[in-house]
Amino acid sequence: MALSAESFWYGHNKLSYLLWPLEVLFKRLASRRRQRLQSNAWLAPVPVVVVGNISIGGTGKTPLITALVTWAKQQGYRPGVVSRGYGGQSVVYPLTVEVDTDPAIAGDEPALLRKLCGCPVVIAPDRVAAVQWLLENNDCDLIFSDDGLQHYRLGRHIEIAVVDGHRGLGNGHCLPVGPLREPPERLAEVDFCVVNGYAASTPVTTSFTMHICARQMVHVHTGQASDVQAWCGREVIAMAGIGNPARFFSTLESLGIKITRSISKPDHYRFQQEDIPSEGIPVVVTGKDAVKCGGFAADNLWYLDITAVLSDSFFSALAEKLRSLNPKRR
The missing domain is CATH 3.40.50.300 (P-loop containing nucleotide triphosphate hydrolases)
Known part of the structure; x- marks a missing residue:
């Protein structure tokens, strides 16, 4: 192995x-x-x-x-x-x-x-x-x-x-x-x-x-913001191409969000349209990943907006x- x-x-x-x-x-x-x-x-x-x-x-x-x-x-x-x-x-x-x-x-x-x-x-x-x-x-x-x-x-x-x-x-x-x-x-x-x-x-x-605090969930295509508390209990696919994807996944879980599948990519990974799952439930990515998906964002793609305190x-x-x-x- x-x-x-x-x-x-x-x-x-x-x-x-x-x-x-x-x-x-x-x-x-x-x-x-x-x-x-x-x-x-x-x-x-x-x-x-x-x-x-x-x-x-x-x-x-x-x-x-x-x-x-x-x-x-x-x-x-x-x-x-x-x-x-x-x-x-x-x-x-x-x-x-x-x-x-x-x-x-x-x-x-x-x-x-x-x-x-x-x-x-x-x-x-x-x-x-x-x-x-x-x-x-x-x-x-x-x-x-x-x-x-x-x-x-x-x-x-x-x-x-x-x-x-x-x-x-x-x-x-x-x-x-x-x-x-x-x-x-x-x-x-x-x-x-x-x-x-x-x-x-x-x-x-x-x-x-x-401390990294979640502010809101933002729709990548429209920019529509959603109260992060409203996502508690919702099922999502979590995807991240950052240095430590596990931290992002843990943050989502700490908000009560249910991750049905997690997808880890290398840091700075250049996402393509075919990378975005289309399984009928929201796909949540990081803000850093979202900026690379703006040109082809599907209706189910959201990112977690965070702030450092x-x-x-x-x-x-x-x-x-x-x-x-x-x-x-x-």
């Missing part, structure tokens, strides 16, 4: 430790790469907040960035977002993502961020180029980097690391033995560690908890950190 990465990284499979010499090599190369890139890092003239993680897979960065942009606007900032645009196939970079930009070109996450945040979003594999383009073409005074914690050529003023509260750091090892891009000690260096959901223990002494203490600490970068700002 073939063993999955999940069983290696989040289970107790002793076979994974046969790869220990490769982990040692990976950590050594990653450390050298970090030193080389940081020695030539470019620092933007406005605060750059990098939101990332040290593990492979989804941890909740997109809803967190959406919440951060919303908060920043309320504080009087003019925020912008940069992203790699993973999964997109643009032939030109940097690329400004518009509301009607095809997710196949921009990538699903940047397309969703542009829709949810309502602020300038620029993508490029080179995040330094993305930030420079953003500043040249927009009046932004605060930039959030979607992912990029390991993109060390981009200097950053604030680092926020997101950790999955349920899966944690897996077995605590770096690739290929475990799911980590950097050792657990890296979390002690960031400014803020945000744990998505409750966790029995946190990887750092001080961390903030983020963080404590006042987190935003107070973030505000204080930003003020320390610009004492003149009140």
Whole structure:
């Protein structure tokens, strides 16, 4: 039987430790790469907040960035977002993502961020180029980097690391033995560690908890919103092409929704019309998947609209950190 990465990284499979010499090599190369890139890092003239993680897979960065942009606007900032645009196939970079930009070109996450945040979003594999383009073409005074914690050529003023509260750091090892891009000690260096959901223990002494709350169910084709409480007891087919589909399925079940069938696809999977089941009951997807289905959405396709909720203490600490970068700002 073939063993999955999940069983290696989040289970107790002793076979994974046969790869220990490769982990040692990976950590050594990653450390050298970090030193080389940081020695030539470019620092933007406005605060750059990098939101990332040290593990492979989804941890909740997109809803967190959406919440951060919303908060920043309320504080009087003019925020912008940069992203790699993973999964997109643009032939030109940097690329400004518009509301009607095809997710196949921009990538699903940047397309969703542009829709949810309502602020300038620029993508490029080179995040330094993305930030420079953003500043040249927009009046932004605060930039959030979607992912990029390991993109060390981009200097950053604030680092926020997101950790999955349920899966944690897996077995605590770096690739290929475990799911980590950097050792657990890296979390002690960031400014803020945000744990998505409750966790029995946190990887750092001080961390903030983020909760993902369901707001409403939205019909993908018409945009019609439905009270999520009205879905309690309803049967649906759940489908997700994200880093951690199990979290999405658990969220639906926690709302009292009955999943008759769950369909997991790889992260950033490009859904086609033939992927949508037509079994006479609603098919529910994530917001990130919904942006890729707008052109062929069937009448039975809905997505769960979510929001990230963080404590006042987190935003107070973030505000204080930003003020320390610009004492003149009140």
